[in-house]
Amino acid sequence: MKTYVEAFDDGPGGWFGWLDNARGPRPLERVESCVISRSPWWIDYNHAPPGAGYMHLLFMLLTSGSPGEHHREVSGDNRFVKGGFGTDFTNAELTVRLRGELLARDTQFVLLCQGVHEGICTGWLLTGQPINITSEWSEQTITAVADESAWTCLGSRHDRSDYYGRTALRTVLSDVNTNILLVLFPLEIAPMGPLDDDPHLLRPEQDYPVWRSRLPEGYVMVDEVRISFDER
Secondary structure (H helix, E strand, O other), X not given: OEEEEEOOOOOOOOEEEEEEOOOXXXXXXXXXXXXXXXXXXXXXXXXXXXXXXXXXXXXXXXXOOXXXXXXXXXXXXXXXXXXXXXXXXXXXEEEEEEEEEEEOOOOEXXXXXXXXXXXXXXEEEOOOOOEOOOOOOEEEEEEOOOOHHXXXXXXXXXXXXXXXXXXXXXXXXXXXXXEEEEEEEOXXXXXXXXXXXXXXXXXXXXXXXXXXXXXXXXXXXXXEEEEEEOOO
């Protein structure tokens, strides 16, 4: 087993948060060799119905490629890519040491794996193995099993099917060439006031206001991430 370890002792190591579609990555707060993500979080609407729904993006890591200058300033050196760990996540075990205070509001904290294949970006959420967030430190391990019944495919909102879609899980796990994320899913999007159109055709908090009280609040602190790869 080849193992990637990020303890955040010397910067974010390539991990970052997300502002929105227009502004891109944002730096994670760092305290005592930990990274912290705090609400309010952006509403990712790229997979609104008929896709799987809305989510908050708390922690992200590029798994391949060379980030631009701004991205490097935000996330530091990507020790995953520099370490040559590769993109085959089939049966990889991800262990995270974390704690936090969270009003989850019926969401789950889950792993998201994304890869681009034949021009389509596919995201799979490991909804069958949610990670628990507690006020005390805990260490939890999940496994990227090649079983679609353990995952939820994100799909695409009505106007992003030129980029987002569905590729078989086994194909994506064998080459997660875009990024991995830890996200809160699914969000309840409640428009604040009447709308003249289907809310899923519009963009929450950009085209219309929402009730933030229906969305998760709090913070999540991560002390270490380990990924053990199955070298078959």
